[in-house]
Amino acid sequence: MDLKLKIWRQKNQNTKGKFVTYPVSNISKDSSFLEMMDVLNESLIAKDEEPIAFDHDCREGICGCCSLYINGRPHGPDEKITVCQLHMRKFKDGETVVIEPWRARPFPVIKDLIVDRTAFDKIITEGGYISVNTGNAADASVIPISKEDADLSFDAAACIGCGACVAACKNASAMLFVSAKISQFALLPQGRIEAKQRVDSMISKMDELGFGSCTNTGACEAECPKGITLTNIARLNREFIKAKVG
Amino acid sequence: MVNLNSNVPEGPLAEKWTKYKAGQKLVNPKNKTKLDVIVVGTGLAGASAAASLGEMGFNVQSFCYQDSPRRAHSIAAQGGINAAKNYQNDGDSIYRLFFDTIKGGDYRSREGNVYRLAEVSNNIIDQCVAQGVPFAREYGGYLDNRSFGGAQVSRTFYARGQTGQQLLLGAYGALMRQVKLGKVKINARVEMHDLVIVDGKARGIITRDMVSGKIESHFAHAVVLATGGYGNTFFLSTMAMGANVSAAWQSHKRGALFANPSFVQIHPTCIPVHGDYQSKLTLMSESLRNDGRIWVPKNKEDAEKIRSGSLKPKDLKEEDRDYYLERRYPAFGNLVPRDVASRAAKERCDEGHGVGTGLAVFLDFKDAIAKMGKKTIEDKYGNLFQMYEKITDDNPYETPMMIYPAIHYSMGGLWVDYGLMTTIPGLFAIGEANFSDHGANRLGASALMQGLADGYFVLPYTIQNYLADDISTPRMSTDLPEFKAASKNVEDKMSRLINVKGSKTVDSFHKRLGHIMWNYVGMAREKKGLEKAIVEIQELRKEFWKDVKVPGLLNDLNTELEKAARVADFLELGELMARDALQREESCGGHFREEFKTPEGEALRNDKDFTFVAAWEHKGEGKKAELHKEVLNFEFVELKQRNYK
Numbered sequence: 099m100d101l102k103l104k105i106w107r108q109k110n111q112n113t114k115g116k117f118v119t120y121p122v123s124n125i126s127k128d129s130s131f132l133e134m135m136d137v138l139n140e141s142l143i144a145k146d147e148e149p150i151a152f153d154h155d156c157r158e159g160i161c162g163c164c165s166l167y168i169n170g171r172p173h174g175p176d177e178k179i180t181v182c183q184l185h186m187r188k189f190k191d192g193e194t195v196v197i198e199p200w201r202a203r204p205f206p207v208i209k210d211l212i213v214d215r216t217a218f219d220k221i222i223t224e225g226g227y228i229s230v231n232t233g234n235a236a237d238a239s240v241i242p243i244s245k246e247d248a249d250l251s252f253d254a255a256a257c258i259g260c261g262a263c264v265a266a267c268k269n270a271s272a273m274l275f276v277s278a279k280i281s282q283f284a285l286l287p288q289g290r291i292e293a294k295q296r297v298d299s300m301i302s303k304m305d306e307l308g309f310g311s312c313t314n315t316g317a318c319e320a321e322c323p324k325g326i327t328l329t330n331i332a333r334l335n336r337e338f339i340k341a342k343v344g
Numbered sequence: 345m346v347n348l349n350s351n352v353p354e355g356p357l358a359e360k361w362t363k364y365k366a367g368q369k370l371v372n373p374k375n376k377t378k379l380d381v382i383v384v385g386t387g388l389a390g391a392s393a394a395a396s397l398g399e400m401g402f403n404v405q406s407f408c409y410q411d412s413p414r415r416a417h418s419i420a421a422q423g424g425i426n427a428a429k430n431y432q433n434d435g436d437s438i439y440r441l442f443f444d445t446i447k448g449g450d451y452r453s454r455e456g457n458v459y460r461l462a463e464v465s466n467n468i469i470d471q472c473v474a475q476g477v478p479f480a481r482e483y484g485g486y487l488d489n490r491s492f493g494g495a496q497v498s499r500t501f502y503a504r505g506q507t508g509q510q511l512l513l514g515a516y517g518a519l520m521r522q523v524k525l526g527k528v529k530i531n532a533r534v535e536m537h538d539l540v541i542v543d544g545k546a547r548g549i550i551t552r553d554m555v556s557g558k559i560e561s562h563f564a565h566a567v568v569l570a571t572g573g574y575g576n577t578f579f580l581s582t583m584a585m586g587a588n589v590s591a592a593w594q595s596h597k598r599g600a601l602f603a604n605p606s607f608v609q610i611h612p613t614c615i616p617v618h619g620d621y622q623s624k625l626t627l628m629s630e631s632l633r634n635d636g637r638i639w640v641p642k643n644k645e646d647a648e649k650i651r652s653g654s655l656k657p658k659d660l661k662e663e664d665r666d667y668y669l670e671r672r673y674p675a676f677g678n679l680v681p682r683d684v685a686s687r688a689a690k691e692r693c694d695e696g697h698g699v700g701t702g703l704a705v706f707l708d709f710k711d712a713i714a715k716m717g718k719k720t721i722e723d724k725y726g727n728l729f730q731m732y733e734k735i736t737d738d739n740p741y742e743t744p745m746m747i748y749p750a751i752h753y754s755m756g757g758l759w760v761d762y763g764l765m766t767t768i769p770g771l772f773a774i775g776e777a778n779f780s781d782h783g784a785n786r787l788g789a790s791a792l793m794q795g796l797a798d799g800y801f802v803l804p805y806t807i808q809n810y811l812a813d814d815i816s817t818p819r820m821s822t823d824l825p826e827f828k829a830a831s832k833n834v835e836d837k838m839s840r841l842i843n844v845k846g847s848k849t850v851d852s853f854h855k856r857l858g859h860i861m862w863n864y865v866g867m868a869r870e871k872k873g874l875e876k877a878i879v880e881i882q883e884l885r886k887e888f889w890k891d892v893k894v895p896g897l898l899n900d901l902n903t904e905l906e907k908a909a910r911v912a913d914f915l916e917l918g919e920l921m922a923r924d925a926l927q928r929e930e931s932c933g934g935h936f937r938e939e940f941k942t943p944e945g946e947a948l949r950n951d952k953d954f955t956f957v958a959a960w961e962h963k964g965e966g967k968k969a970e971l972h973k974e975v976l977n978f979e980f981v982e983l984k985q986r987n988y989k
Contacts, residue, residue, distance in 0.1 A: 110901075128737075129621045136623055136851070143849050143904065148896050151903055153411060155584040157624045159731065160509055161415040176734070183734045208555055209901045216532065219412050223524045227517030228476045232396040232800045235467070235474035239431065242485025252478040252503060255510060259414055288476050 099125050099191040103138065105150055106198045108207050111214075115207065117196075131174060131184040132157060132164065152211040157182040159323065162258035165265070166211055167198040172262035172321045180260060180323045200261050202270035204308045215261050217307045218275060224303040225296035226279045228288050247285045254281035256324045263318035263326075269310030274318035276300050277334035278326045284337050294341035301338060346601065348959055348974040351761040352456035357980045358438075361460040364762070365805055369812035376401035379811050380819065382549055382564035384536045384591050386413030388508070388792060389775025390570030391515035392799030398522030400804060402811075405562060406519065406528055407551065409535045409586055409906075414516045417572060417584040418795060421508025422629035422728065424490065424500035425472075425792040427465040432489050436497040438462045443981065445790060448494040448681050449755070449783020450933035450949065451983050452604070452957075454976060456762055457780045464801040465793050469501055471800055475514040479503050491634055492788035494681040494988075500789040505629055505728045511792055515799070534560075536591040537834040537909065539567065539598045539771065542826045546771035549591075550830045552838070554906060557899035559834050561822035565814050566770045566807060569595060570799065573754030573776040575608060577914045577921065578866075579858025581751035582614060582627040588910035589917050592758050592777055600766040601959040601972060603779035604756035605917065606925035609786055609934050610867050611752035612685035615735055616704040625750040626735060628707070629728055630788040633678045635712035635721065636745070638685070640697040640705050642666040647697045657699070657706060657744050668692055676988040683785040683934045683947070684988060686749035690867050691945065693748075700746045708744035749867060753791060755782040755934065756924075759959040759974070763806035764798060767959075770814075772807060774798035779957065784933025838898055841908045846891030850907045853888045857881065857911070857918055865922050870938040874926040878919055885915040920960055920969055927971060930954045942985075951983050 100123040108115025122141075125134050132154055139149035155163040164181040168174035174184045189195065197211065205213040243251075255278070263274035280297050283289025289296075312331060319328045353360045353367075371379065379402050383394040386408040394406040408416060428441040441462040446453060469487075473479065479501050480488040489498040503510040522528040531551070538550040540561070548563040574589035575581035596602045613628045641647040642664050649655035668688055670677045680688075689705050698704055713721050718741060722729070729740045736746070758766050758773035760780055765772050775795040782790065821827075864877035888911070896902040931940040931947035932954070940948045957974040 126619055126621060128618055130623070130735075133621050133623050137621055140849055140851060143893060143895055146895065149904060151901055155410060155415060155586050156417060156420045157585060158420055158582075158626050160420050160506065161410070161417070161584065162412075163410065163415055178730070179734055183731070185734065185737070187737060212901070215411060219414070219520065219530070219532075222414075222517065223520045227521045228474065229521060230471070230474045230518075231399045232392075232471060232518075232804065233467075235470035238429070238469045238473040238479075239486055241473075243481055244485050245481045245483050248478050248481040248485075251476075252480075252510070255478050255503075255513065256506060258509070259412065282478065283476050286476050286478070288474060 099127055099186065099189070101125060101189065101192070102194040104194060104196045107150070107210055110209055111206050125186055127187040129186050130157070130182060131186065132182050134186055150211065151209045154182055159183040160258060162260040165200050165213060165260055167200060167265055169196050172200065172265040173323050178323055178325055200265035202264045204270065205261060205264065218259050218261065220307060221272065221276060221300055221303050222279065224299040225292065226300065228283060229292060241287050243286060251282050251285040254278045254285070254326065254330050257326050258324055260323065262321050262323060264309065266317040266321040267310065268315065268317070269313060271312045272304050272309040273312035273331050273334065274322060274326055276304050277330035280334045280337055281330040284333060293337060297334065297337045297341050346767060346961060346972050348759070348972055349761065350454060350456070350974060351763060352454065353762070357455060357459045360456050361463055368805060368809040371808045371812050371815060373401050375815040377403065378815065379403065380405065380564040381566050381568060381807070382407070382562060383568045383570060384549065385416065385570035385572060385777070386516070386519065387416035387418035387570060387572055387775060388512055388515055388795030389799040390416065391512065391519045392796050393568055393570060393774055393803050394528055395515060395518035395522050396800055396804040397807070398525070398527035401527070404522070404528040405531060405564065407531045407534050407536060409533065409554065411533055413519055413530055413532065414513060416512065417587055418512045418792070419509045420584065421792055422505045422627065423492065423631040424502035424507045424789040425468065425511060426492070426499050426789040427469045427501060427793065428462055428499060429466055429469060431487060432498045434497045436499050440497065441465060441499065444495050445781070445787060446783070446981050447986060448787040449785055450947070450986060451783065451951070451955070451978065452932055452976065453781055453783030455978060455980055460802065461781050461794055461797050464797045467801055468793060468796045472511055472514050475517060477503065477510045477514045490631055491679060493630055493633065493679045493685065494787040502631065505631070505725060508792060511796065515796070535906065537594060537837070538830045539595045540827050540830045541598055541768065542820065542824060545769045547820060548822065548827060550834045552834065555901050557897070557902065559831055561827040561831050563820050563822055565817060566772065566811060568772045568774060568803065568807070569758065569777050570774045571777045573757070574914070574917055575751045575754055577857065577918050578751040578861045579854045580617065580622065580625050582611060582625050585624060588913065590910055590913045592773070593913040593917055595758065595766065595768065595771060597962050598768065600768045600771055601759040601961055602756070602920065603759035603957050603959045604924065605921045605960065606865065606928060606935055607755035607784050607933065608751060609682055609753040609755060610686045610749045612682055612689055612749050613707060613747045614750035615732065616700055616746055616748035618701065626731065627750070627752065628732060628745065628747060630682070632707060632725060632728060635724070636678065636707040636709050637667055637711060638669050638678055638705055638707055639665045639667045640692045640699065644696045647699060650699050651702060658710070666697070673988045680988045681785055681787060686867060687936060689749055704746040704748045706744035707747045709740060710744070713741065753786055755779065755784060755786055759957065763809060764803055765806070765810060770810065772803060774803050784935055837909065838905065841892070841912065842894045842898055842905060844889060844892050844894065846893050848891050849893055850904055850911050853884065853892060854911045854914070856884055857915060860884070861918055861921070865925055868936050868938050869925050871926065874922050877922040881915065881919045881922065888912065888915055923969065924958055924960065927958065928954055949985065955983070
């Protein structure tokens, strides 16, 4: 198939970016979107042009590196997958495809389609863990946990930290990301001990880093490649209120 | 002088580790704060080691090439992690886990190391549960287990099909907690390019900042490599795109011996290759073999009809299907170890029974769905089925999956002793980056176990035994001539790469290397092919340095330059892999030499001549590496031909 790609090019954080149009041809519909980008890059190198920089690593939808905003949607037109799992059969021959980086103030562009997401690491640093030293642990079977809670905790823990929720949100809110981590631990007895402090410090850090407020629009949930639900945000709010008044 | 003393403590198997810990040197809390440790890599081994060392009081610098430590490729491990808990009351024990691992590795690993691995496996599960890792549970609230290849017990703990992700996020959390406490500093998007040795000891590393391109020097009292495997030598593999051997390879060139480089694992259940634009292969977890049945059409004519699309696989009658693993290995059936399953698939396809492009076999859930219902299968494997459908556009609930073997894991790696130290004092290698625990073939769900065993429970002890003698060594300036020289070495290499200004892209060389490796150093190897591979790799390497084209600038984010530096190292390692495969005139585990097989086509070991670890010493640019042997002594296990029938 043949396509026209409009791709965001930006030299670095301090220069202004712009869209550049590249035609590509003879793309297999069975190739992945990133393989299509590889083909384009190989052709750019052949023409002595610099290839387009984009983040990617595992190419199987789990590391959370890839982060393209395609035709106005984070991770593109398919449901519940990352860009690296997106295949060209989802596009039509002759289509124009617009490719941008995540757009959010806390995620500044580093180059072309690569953004800096260290803000997420900074939020986790504030409490996205249970404080247990190596060697502290008792036998794993000491605390039975109901299957339902364990499953819900897993559903929240499935977050890959890609940032699509922030990119999708008109306010660039990180609530879905933060709530996934809060929920994972709120649902487990091991996580209850530090629950108050955790929600308090992670929320403060999120605000400090410039992420916007949540207005319950639900774009994050709609675009999350891992199906993290708004229920988690409700749980985070509950945990936050408990921490403040309880 | 090369010293290949494994330093495994004397005495009964079950007492070795206890004895080591009782006799080892320790560093007191106050002195720990004076000591710096560099940990390269943030996968399961690296993140758990860095976090544990930080908790103990050392000053840790952690490095990863990804934008966040949470993205290291351990995250992609799907199926599970083994432990000898015996929660299922099915006869498991530490000894049995040890024995299965030794046997699974085809008797080419060290007894002492493997027993210790089995011994600490239970602590790992405890630690991870305490961290809030949401393992799968049964309705009573207790932990669930499943079976994996090469074992007749259910000892695998799992978190749906995302066990690696959950374990890594647990270790990442522990790591970030130490960042908060000021004991660990993260250096993300920074790649190691050289090791610095001062007075015979590893004292630091040279890195390149992947955003600014700056070459930087870092000092530490000890350096830990947790940099993973080298499967990307083959271009197509289940590894992450950025996974590379450069840190280990540069350390090898500085004197660390590289052990058993030819031992790579070819995983039987991956989505088959479908086009030359393809950039990577996707694994379908081994756990699928619990319920899926592997087959090909019994008759070649049916295989051809299925390939051409005139016959649907589900319409082929039961008696016309060949469930070849169940037929050949009735005792283990579809759960034979990976090397055995991979070779059996290749054999069927080579005989003309393959489906798809001809290089694929079926993995069928028809019977499992009929027996347990679609819902149960969806609960167990839902995300894997979804992943398969997104890639292939086929619905595995309705039509069988197609799979074929692909490069997956490196059993070989830097040679280490019982304390996980390489032949360079002060340089440690943990996780997939070392060679020590899996012999010639790794069992499923054992990589996660080894990564976390090394990082949480082994290295934090053994590194103290080394650092205890270093407590009065002051921090060194990175202005020392050794740092300057190593730094210049890296700068020169980068500018050489960018200044070749040839006509061919880095990927084109990498793909050509991958073809040579897959054809001659892949699932079946023979003398003539290996000799040919050595010559072809040498020629390709020459061509690379004459004709590679690396656009962009040195001091900028330059993805092509990153790739070029990695491929330059793969082009050197590839030759060593072929040499190692050539010298090992036997078949064992993942290393299969056509010349050495039983009449039934099974791997034929030669215990008399090859019960050793092949540890290679770098002799300088363009010179042949020298082989050293660490003889493996089996005191507790009797060497037998593996039998999964």
